[in-house]
Amino acid sequence: MKTIDLTPLYRNSIGFDRFATLLDNAFRAESAAAGYPPYNIESLEDNKYAITLAVAGFTQEELNINVERGVLTIRGEKEKAEGKNYLYQGIANRTFERKFNLADYVEVTGADLENGLLKINLLKVIPEAMKPKSIAINNSSSTIEHKEEVVA
Structure with a gap:
């Protein structure tokens, strides 16, 4: 490497x-885990983003979203289907964990699950102290005082 x-x-x-x-x-x-589940990262507008994961077959209860130390983790845990005898199983309903590193000041604002797509909304909230500010230049002349030493 x-x-x-x-x-x-x-x-x-x-x-x-x-x-x-x-x-x-x-x-x-x-590389094996990198392809599942597939996802998109969107820039919606200034400081607003969305991550959309294709999680077909997963219910809301089988998904877990967690943010810790700037890392967004999405886990999906699927129960084993008992009593089913598949001749072919092409739908990947397997357990997964997907991690995304978040930049400073990026917060998760919500998540929606609709039609097999999990959409996670992100917002970059820049603190006032970090926003650019204009600094005025003072046009005052500075005076320097000279003190004379008296030698006796």
């Missing part, structure tokens, strides 16, 4: 410590 040297990024940036971990996790993602 290849690793990326982010040393040049750290020379001119502050607070990107989590960035290296995110990249490592992205490269380490298991």
